[in-house]
Amino acid sequence: MDEQARIMQTLAGVSLACHSVQGGMALPPPHGHEGADGDGRKQDIGDILHQIMTITDQSLDEAQAKKHGLNCHRMKPALFSVLCEIKEKTGLSIRGAQEEDPPDPQLMRLDNMLLAEGVSGPEKGGGSAAAAAAAAASGGASDNSIEHSDYRAKLTQIRQIYHTELEKYEQACNEFTTHVMNLLREQSRTRPISPKEIERMVGIIHRKFSSIQMQLKQSTCEAVMILRSRFLDARRKRRNFSKQATEILNEYFYSHLSNPYPSEEAKEELAKKCSITVSQGMGNRITVSQVSNWFGNKRIRYKKNIGKFQEEANLYAAKTAVTATHAVAAAIQNSQTNSPTTPNSGSTGSFNLPNSGDMFMSMQSLNGDSYQGSQVGANVQSQVDTLRHVINQTAGYSDGLGANSLYSPHSLNTNGGWQDATTPSSVTSPTEGPGSVHSDTSN
DNA sequence: GCATATGATTCGGC
DNA sequence: GCCGAATCATATGC
DSSP states (O other): OHHHHHHHHHHHHHHHHHHHHHHTSOOOOTTSOTTTOHHHHHHHHHHHHHHHHHHHHSOHHHHHHHHHHHHTOTTHHHHHHHHHHHHIIIIIHHHHHHTOOOOOHHHHHHHHHHHHTTSSSOSTTTTHHHHHHHHHHTTOSSTTHHHHHHHHHHHHHHHHHHHHHHHHHHHHHHHHHHHHHHHHHHHTTTSOOOHHHHHHHHHHHHHHHHHHHHHHHHHHHHHHHHHHHHHHOTTTTOOOOOHHHHHHHHHHHHHTTTOOOOOHHHHHHHHHHHTOOOTTOOSHHHHHHHHHHHHHHHHHHHHHTHHHHHHHHHHHHHHHHHHHHHHHHHHHHHHHHHOTTSTTOSTTTOOOOOOHHHHTGGGSOBTTBOOOOOHHHHHHHHHHHHHHHHIIIIIOOOOSOOHHHHHSOOOBOTTSOBSOTTOOEEOOOTTTOSSOOEEEOOO
């Protein structure tokens, strides 16, 4: 009983002493002795000072013995639990509730990304999807296996660094947490520390370390992004189309020179024919867009420098004409053997002369500049002229273009736009002949 | 190494 | 959404 009172008295005394020292002056007496009993107050302060002095005068052994006495006191646990309870009921509980934050969306994004990139997931096959994409983007399985393996090697390197650093952080976090917990447990013998407080401190430590981890994840993501952009960026991985593909596209372009705007179907057909699978290589749409790109570039570059493309145009015109000759020959033979009395009877006798008029566009005036037909052009002209005649004579074929329209200049108008946008376009390659896809009617 | 060619992207107009 | 124009970035040829 006396012992307990003494403890309380000591605590109260120390508290009062603290206030006095901090304030640099004595506190007013608690029970309304204000100014009435100045001698009594002086006496109290003197007692307190004396107590402090005796504490400092105590030897270390004496202090330790006192401390031990306090620690072993039977009322100490009860007193500490009361103080802990008060602490929890005040600021601690409020702060604790506030710090119960939801999972960080930024962290979740980073985690998802690292998982998707194969950095944080299971090592087996990690990054294989991205590597496969890189391989596909680089235009084929065979030509870029070196780059593919390079990509994988670099990704593995990033992965290793990430895991090493992560391990280090986790280890440091655990070590520090253990250390702090031990420290707090030790301190809980001399000051009231509740398990909840320890828990909260652990939470704070974990949050601090997880913020460091987030930085690590962020920089890892950045590294992966840079790697990806280096390997997957279509611009960087630009590959020229194959000769055949370019030829097919050019054939179409020059045979539809009056209206070189292939429809969606025509583009698809062209893409299929060209087997253009460069760039992203993820299906038809990309390929079709490559065809669109090609035509876009071609139109502009043709228009910009017609003279330069003249030779190319003639070449393709000649090619087209020669192929058409064969087609016509076949058609004539067909019409003669199948139904000589019924010309133009269905698909057997007809053929798709690939817009012959366009073939000569390159030889006609463009933007007002008249072009003197080359030998090739003249040959082609005579060939087609003959063909036209033969067709009209033998098969009764008429494509709606008279002799005049055959040679009429489908040209770029003065505004730089393409005239005669009514030309039906088809993907029919001159080498293909009848039965081709008629698709481009919209332009 | 440089000039040119070429596929892709961006941006503004319609 | 497509097109023209400008531009970028890489490929290619010399």
